[in-house]
Amino acid sequence: MSVPSTVPQGTGPAGAVPSGAILGRVxxxxxxxxxxxxxxxxxGAALMVxxxxxxxxxxxxxxxxxxxxxxxxxxxxxxxxxxxLISITWVASHLLLSPRARAWLLGVFAADCVLEVxxxxxxxxxxxxxxxxxxxxxxxxxxxxxxFGGAVLIVVLGALAITAFRGRTRGPADLRLALxxxxxxxxxxxATGAAMIAKGxxxxxxxxxxxxxxxxxxxxxxHGLTLHAVVVLPALAVLLTALGRPPERRYRTVAAAIxxxxxxxxxxxxxxxxx
Numbered sequence: 001m002s003v004p005s006t007v008p009q010g011t012g013p014a015g016a017v018p019s020g021a022i023l024g025r026v027x028x029x030x031x032x033x034x035x036x037x038x039x040x041x042x043x044g045a046a047l048m049v050x051x052x053x054x055x056x057x058x059x060x061x062x063x064x065x066x067x068x069x070x071x072x073x074x075x076x077x078x079x080x081x082x083x084x085l086i087s088i089t090w091v092a093s094h095l096l097l098s099p100r101a102r103a104w105l106l107g108v109f110a111a112d113c114v115l116e117v118x119x120x121x122x123x124x125x126x127x128x129x130x131x132x133x134x135x136x137x138x139x140x141x142x143x144x145x146x147x148f149g150g151a152v153l154i155v156v157l158g159a160l161a162i163t164a165f166r167g168r169t170r171g172p173a174d175l176r177l178a179l180x181x182x183x184x185x186x187x188x189x190x191a192t193g194a195a196m197i198a199k200g201x202x203x204x205x206x207x208x209x210x211x212x213x214x215x216x217x218x219x220x221x222x223h224g225l226t227l228h229a230v231v232v233l234p235a236l237a238v239l240l241t242a243l244g245r246p247p248e249r250r251y252r253t254v255a256a257a258i259x260x261x262x263x264x265x266x267x268x269x270x271x272x273x274x275x
Contacts, residue, residue, distance in 0.1 A: 051078025189226030
């Protein structure tokens with residue numbers, strides 16, 4: 001007499017979910033996204049591919065990794081802006097925005113990410129600095145475009161941050177806390193970026209162009225760390241929910257993570273300033 005199998009048909013060992021079911025869930029999730037969100041995810045992925053490609057160029061051609069003229073810049077900017085665009089698109093899905101406001105904010109943000117990466121990439125292939133470079137008309141146009149793009153980033157991200165600070169979010173208390181703290185740290189990261197640009201401009205106008213190229217990026221580590229808090233902290237809240245942790249424990253864990261993240265940001269800032 002045969003014993004019926006207790007493993008459901010179509011599953012693997014120990015009830016593992018079949019790959020077809022996982023693919024179906026991914027497709028359903030993708031189909032459920034808004035059109036502007038799908039577009040932003042695709043653009044973000046393309047920017048990350050660009051970053052990976054330029055890392056390959058660096059491996060083949062060699063050259064310095066640091067400095068104003070290197071393949072590091074199109075590599076890191078492509079990866080960072082691509083990841084940031086995907087992250088902000090996901091985070092914004094938890095904000096209560098009108099369809100028109102969401103489409104405009106994400107659309108402008110995506111276009112600005114492309115502008116920033118394109119400017120950096122063009123200058124890398126021309127083997128000239130991208131920031132603070134006003135030595136020729138073309139270089140000036142690109143440098144000013146990058147500066148304008150930075151201002152647009154501040155406006156868009158500031159609008160999303162205000163939405164989060166006003167409590168116009170969906171989800172449990174720990175996710176709302178993570179969103180507010182994430183956007184707060186993001187704004188701190190934008191402030192360090194503005195400080196680096198201001199320092200470079202002061203050095204350029206005082207006739208110290210090379211010093212601007214060499215030292216204006218002194219806060220880049222704290223800049224990068226704080227920028228990505230807006231996805232790390234909400235992702236932690238979502239993960240804790242998926243693991244079935246009770247609400248009180250989730251809230252305490254997220255609050256502790258915020259404290260640790262802020263402490264890491266301050267420590268990185270201090271180290272950058274005393275170097």
